Amino acid sequence: MIEPAYVAVDWGTSSFRLWLVDRAGQVLAERRSGEGMLAAAKTGFAAVLQAHLAAVEAPAHLPVLVCGMAGAKTGWIEAGYVDTPAPLAAILKQAARVPGEARDIRILPGIAQRDANAPDVMRGEETQLLGALGLDAAGEALVCMPGTHSKWVRVKDGTVERFSTFMTGELFSVVSRETILSLAIANADDAEDVVSFKTAVKAAYEAPAFAANLLFGVRARQLLFGGTPAAARETLSGTLIGTELAAGLSGALPAAGVTLIASGRLATLYRHAFDALSVTVQPIDADEAARCGLSMAAAAIWTK
């Protein structure tokens, strides 16, 4: 039987993923749940983790490496930040050990940009960057990481130089649920409407200052011209993503295009968005990148 070498945990705001990994980096078992930082802050981080460790029959001595919001001030323990310019190699050297636990449990730090004109923070994405780009990738990359809080990151020769967070996903959530646009989107089916989406991406990319006007247009268009709730939803989504792309793509574009680290529905949406603007992307699966980054860090810490 293959012996497990460590446990890797991606512990986000609202999701929890755990992998039991052997010395060669192979996944022996996996767990996924909705017990993210918000839920675990109520029920207890140690209890949540222990239940999943028991479910995969992890030996008592097996070390655990965690990335993500579990290391936030409102998480389990505060794992601090590496400041920009942040070498990705510095991440795995500053893992914070959870005190009072017999098992060796460590949480990777985030990255902070302590620029008074552009303050920013990330937690979890630094591990995806590590997994996607590796420790010593030469050259420049512009990385787009879509999500509740999308990150756009400039990486040069293995160092995170600058990054910007956009509240795109959270804006989609509250605008679609809590504003007048909820009337336009109500009862939308799951039908894709790539044409409406791409049209909205282009319009917002070309006139990002008008984003709040293009949003109202979703409602006005339906009042004056009709249209399906699904088209309204895709137009809202395209408007917000197109505005984000106008900012994210405003600097120099590397020859290889944009490195897109995303999974599932978001990966599809952003590929459509970049396609609407004829921008080349290098797609990387976000789940895979997180697991890979945790494995690289765990290997450096425990199996060297």
Add this chain to the structure above:
Amino acid sequence: MIEPAYVAVDWGTSSFRLWLVDRAGQVLAERRSGEGMLAAAKTGFAAVLQAHLAAVEAPAHLPVLVCGMAGAKTGWIEAGYVDTPAPLAAILKQAARVPGEARDIRILPGIAQRDANAPDVMRGEETQLLGALGLDAAGEALVCMPGTHSKWVRVKDGTVERFSTFMTGELFSVVSRETILSLAIANADDAEDVVSFKTAVKAAYEAPAFAANLLFGVRARQLLFGGTPAAARETLSGTLIGTELAAGLSGALPAAGVTLIASGRLATLYRHAFDALSVTVQPIDADEAARCGLSMAAAAIWTK
């Protein structure tokens, strides 16, 4: 005793204002309440209006002129739209009479921009424009009307040529209450922070594509550098208003500057915002403009 000539009602989404007016346009009595369209749609428009008419002892024969969302599809009766380019004089000719009422009750139409690339609607603001600019104002005006759904209107020689609605006020409301920024703003006192506000207006005006990033910066700044909840709230407000101004001011600016139709706190905020950008404004009180527009329309309909 002075005889009343008509009743004027500004019936918005969430507010109701009524004035008893004499033949000379003087206000004899006034009522204000929160029984806007949303509330009246539940309790009955006729009953709400009748209660206020009784409170000001309006004679049974006295006609009533209404503007605003009471004329929407979801209002009392649908009062239709005048299409752009819309002469303000056309507004008062197309008032819709409420059927089944002994009293002569009419609702003014809104304005629709039936442009598939920039669909838009207004209801209520057309009456403020009438009151603020008059029927036959020569020349060009760029009008800013802040609110839940801010309107920017190009008027030329008494005709509404184009307009754009921005969801600025509604975005402020949902972002401050329902997103991660609620943590940054929680327990903010009412202290003004004009410096934070103006700084945010300028930053967003200069880089409107980065609006969703500047919003996240409100939270990141507090995490990394501290700062009061009031400063966070003013930065959020300035970011949204600065983005709106980047779009609204993107065309030609008339020599007289921007005509700002606003009341109370919003009037103060927008005057600070225009001041931050060194743009001249001609301020007009929005309440006064609505009453004046209704009076002009009522005089044309009933007392000519």
